[in-house]
Amino acid sequence: MTKTLMLDGRPVAIEGERNVLELARKAGIEIPTFCYHSELSVYGACRLCLVDIEGRGIVASCSTPPEAGMVVRTNTAEIREMRRITIELLLANHHQGCTTCSKSAACKLLDLARRLGVDKVRFKSAQRADPIDDRNPSLIRDPNKCVLCGDCVRVCSEVQGIGAIDFAHRGAKSCVLPAFGHDLGSVECVFCGQCARVCPTGALVPKPEIEAVWKDLANPKRKVVAQIAPAVRVAVGEAFGLGSGGDETGRIVAALRTMGFAAVFDTSFSADLTVVEEATEFLHRLEKGERLPQFTSCCPAWVRFAEQYYPDLLPNLSSCRSPQQMFGALAREMLPGQLGVDAADLVIVSIMPCTAKKAEKERPEFARDGQPDVDHVLTTQELIRMIETAGIEFKQLQPASLDLPLGFKTGAGVIFGNSGGVSEAVVRYAYEKVTGKTLAQVEFEDLRGEDGLREAVISLGDRSLRLKVVHGLKNARTLAEKVQAVQSDADIIEVMACPGGCIGGAGQPVTFDPSTRRQRTEGLYNVDRRLDLHKSQENPFIRAAYESVLGEVGGHKAHEMLHTGYHSRRRIHDQDVTLNAATAAEKVPVTVCVGTSFFLRGSQELLRDLLGYVNDAKLADRVDIRATFCHERCDRGPTVSIAGRILERCTAEQARATVLAAVEGRLPAEAGGCCGSGCKGCGAHGKGH
Known part of the structure; x- marks a missing residue:
């Protein structure tokens, strides 16, 4: 028999919801919340999600499990007044420069004040003037806008397993700070920006580069070109009433040309290039039986995480650059002659869903003779603001075509934006390379899905390929420790820092609706289905690039331009x-x-x-x-x-x-290697590191 409770006078079935809040949302009642995220632990600090339960009184719905026979009221006069007072108190303790705040269009505090009818603040404002932390290459932290909801603290700890930011002090002096009060660029931040993604106010936002791009566009000596990441095309329409998951590549190209970009290309092209190089590298390792499993290296936040916490695993990372940086290196080589511009006057702008890409472009190994391979990185949010600033009616634009040759892609490059997409693209290449047969079924459902850790076994002729797909760095930590302990049988491990992959990056339009991420994911798969070519090796312009510039696949020139190295960034070394x-x-x-x-x-x-x-x-x-x-x-x-x-x-x-x-010599040896960790002698133990 189905269990039910009464919610605002009507029966609602209990179907495994973990709290009254989720049950109410299922029933179409949007109880306001400030600190609640379905993907994070229940915090219950904001007290906005109050409901009145008969016999219990007023309680927080986020921390109250539903029970059969409950009588719940969500909209009494007393509850409405309590919610308004809570919002007023938050506003009194908040920097109210809403008109100049970059988060104003997506500010949850502003939205709740409007929804709850708060048109004045009756409490004395607590004026603060804490310094803005802007030394992180990817993020800006404004403590004056922080309302202590704890969302950033929990996502950094619970999803990413890092804890670069946390609560400090007590009482009226409570605040959220990086460790020891340092700036966010001096602690163990990996620049993933998930803290900014969940922040409901403007306390944490991606670091903008808009003005620098406008300045280059206004310089008549310079030719500015753009590359568009796969995940951007299925998210930008959300800001213009076009919904989630639609492919807006054509309108993005038209908008960028209107702004003055000389050419617009597709990062999916260099994703195809990444597949060819990375799969070749993997097959070489597989043949020799060395440095396996091979970790992917497309996600700069994951690379930074590995350098900080698992330097002994760096030889297992693919040496391939990310698609962004492969594009930059190839564009520097090919485009000056094609566009008739001096190399020094070519400006390359990446449009990315990711904040860590801003830090990645500044790595010294991605510059030649002092010139970076990529000059600027704009997030999807920044692209939207530039379109609005330019007065472009995005919905009215006629779609335009990407420029060749670096704008041509296959479906394999497009699905890079989804968790599991890199692995699937590599399998599409490796299957034909190993078996010599044509791969007819190009979709691998076992590599798709929302689980933070997925496994698949793919048959490559007479051998099986074991793949693991992980998103969220806390999940990556679990897997990395298994590899260290020689407890993983994987051949390839794909890691993306952001939930869902690039489509859930911190540079994407702000949303608190979990279904949006699913729609973006499906949107990229739909683009893949609509394209004629689905395998990177089928891209004719990839073949042409090897013939004209790169030489042999995996050869010396290709390795010089498309590969990189890593180094330990462990913050403390043998300091005993x-x-x-x-x-x-x-x-x-x-x-x-x-x-x-x-x-x-x-x-x-x-x-x-x-x-x-x-x-x-x-x-x-x-x-x-x-x-x-x-x-x-x-x-x-x-x-x-x-x-x-x-x-x-x-x-x-x-x-x-x-x-x-x-x-006394009575300490027994533990099974599974030193320290009982299962390590077979990595040399990292007993050194006091």
Whole structure:
């Protein structure tokens, strides 16, 4: 029998909803929220989603599970007044420069004030003048606009597994800050921008480059060209009443030409190029049985994440540049002659769904003789603002064609914008290369979907290809640790930082509707279906590029222009502090991590206790105790390394017993490699890193 509750006087079936809020939305009642995101944990701080439950009183609907027989009212006079007061208090504590705020068109606070009829603020405004943090290459943080909803904190921790930003201080001094009060560019931010995507106000926004682009467009000596990423075309229409998922490539091209761009190309072309190079690289590794699994390298936030946290896995990353940077390198080589312009006067603008692309273009390896391969990166949001600034009636534009040769693409390049798209495009190439047969069925449903971690086994003739697809860096961390522990049988691992892939990038139009992401995803698959060519190797202009510029696929010239290298960006290296002077020949090495996260979990008290125990037990000449700053297990502290064995969530009693066992030679070897991690000797353990 179906369980029901009464919602505003009508019965509503309970069908697995985790809270009353989601059940109400299913029933067509939009309860206002400020801190609620279905993809994040329930926080319940804003108190806007209040409902009146008979027998219980007024409660937050986001944290109340639905129960059979409940009688729920969502729109009483008392609740409306409480919601208005909450909005007034938020506005009183908020910088109210709405007319000049870049988020004003998508500000949730502004929208809620309008919906709830708040036309005045009766409370004294709390004036603040905190400095704006603009030193991050991808994002701007304005603490004066922060309303402490915690959305950025949770997405950085729960979806990306980084925690670059968190709450600080207490009471009226509460704020959201990067670690130690540093700027956002000096901490472990990977520039993915998901914090800006979920921020309901203008406290976190993508860093704009609009004025720099207008300046170059106004310079008569310069030729400005654009490349359009796949995910942009299915999102830009949302801002002009055209809905989500429609292919607006033609109108985008027409708008850019109206603004003064000399030529407009498609990043899907260089995505096709990436497929050819990356698949060739993979097949070479597969043949030799080395550096597997191969991780994709298209997502700059993932590359940064790997450099920071998993430098030992960098040899496993594909050496291919991202499609954006491949386009830049190839365009610098081909376009000056084609457009009749000096190389120094060619300006390349990327239009991307991604904020991390802004940081990627600044990497020194992507510049030649001081000139970057890509000059500017505009997000989809910035493109929309430029169209509006230019007074262009987007809906009235007649679609225009992309320029050749760098505007021609296959469906394989287009689906790069979806999570799983890179893997699918590589399979379309690898199948024909390995088997020598034509691939008739080009869609691989096992590689598609919304799950954060997906697996597929694809048959390539007489062998099977094992692929894993992951989005969200917290999921990537889980998979990376399995690879480190030699517990993964994957051949290829595709990683994208943003949920859903590029279509869910932080530079896309702001939306709080989960269905929008699904519509964008399906939109790219529809573009693929409509195109005549679906495999990168079928692109005639890719073949021409190799013949005229790049030489052999995977050859020296191609490698020089289209590939790159990576380096460790681990922020702390072997910085140990010796705390006792053990001199015995066979001393037991002990390190206790005292980094910020561990300090908050009691590592200082544990270290003090362990030092006291060693001295009291007269073991000081047998034990070498050091404080370290990075065991890289920040969510599992306190951690202690004793004779190469890492103890997570370690207690004083556990540490004492393990030290004594190590001194007496009673510490048993653990199965699966050193530290019990399953590592077969990566060399990263027991070094006090």
